[in-house]
Amino acid sequence: MxxxxxxxxxxxxxxxxxxxxxxxxxxxxxxxxxxxxxxxxFEFLTLGAVHIADKFEKKDELVLENLRKATSAAFVVFxxxxxxxxxxxxxxxIETLIAQRWVDIPYIYCAFGAVILRSAVFLIxxxxxxxxxxxx
Amino acid sequence: MGELKTKLKEYRAKYDMKQGELAEKVGVRRETxxxxxxxxxxxxxxxxxxxxxLFGTTVEEIFSFDDD
Numbered sequence: 001m002x003x004x005x006x007x008x009x010x011x012x013x014x015x016x017x018x019x020x021x022x023x024x025x026x027x028x029x030x031x032x033x034x035x036x037x038x039x040x041x042f043e044f045l046t047l048g049a050v051h052i053a054d055k056f057e058k059k060d061e062l063v064l065e066n067l068r069k070a071t072s073a074a075f076v077v078f079x080x081x082x083x084x085x086x087x088x089x090x091x092x093x094i095e096t097l098i099a100q101r102w103v104d105i106p107y108i109y110c111a112f113g114a115v116i117l118r119s120a121v122f123l124i125x126x127x128x129x130x131x132x133x134x135x136x
Numbered sequence: 137m138g139e140l141k142t143k144l145k146e147y148r149a150k151y152d153m154k155q156g157e158l159a160e161k162v163g164v165r166r167e168t169x170x171x172x173x174x175x176x177x178x179x180x181x182x183x184x185x186x187x188x189x190l191f192g193t194t195v196e197e198i199f200s201f202d203d204d
Contacts, residue, residue: 008165009165010167057165058163060163060164060165060168061164061168061179061180061183062164062165062167062168062171062177063165063168126167128167128170129170129171129174129176
């Protein structure tokens, strides 16, 4: 096995965050310029490619535990953003501009947001303690 | 449950093994070994046994809980 090609697993999630941000940017541009969001579909495929790429360290038990926590956190926020807030706004009859815009947010943004949040929470949970003594 | 205490660092020094080498031998990342040495992560039974086996000792000798 060529060790030089194996990248730190954290890099994978940094890459996912950057790609998801790029995808959201492309979606916003596509929306305002009234062009096909085909580029964003390409981004989806790219994100998928990152997941199957064999260039990163294998997941170990600490990664799996942190990913479980990150996924749970992202899921809760996603559900709140996609379901709870719009439902609350409609029930409460909030007709402010902010509330109306929130309800109109396409789910695709929330989906990419959840992807970003999951990776960000993972990176926070998985960060190396500052005061640790590293011997390499 | 008490705080996790480990003698991992001492055993690593005894065997002149770096964190990365130990990580590779037991099939985890170096970050996991760092967390273990700081007592910030409770390893699975399998990982604890793999580490103990590698150092030719018992799980209880390397890992213990401070119940104070």
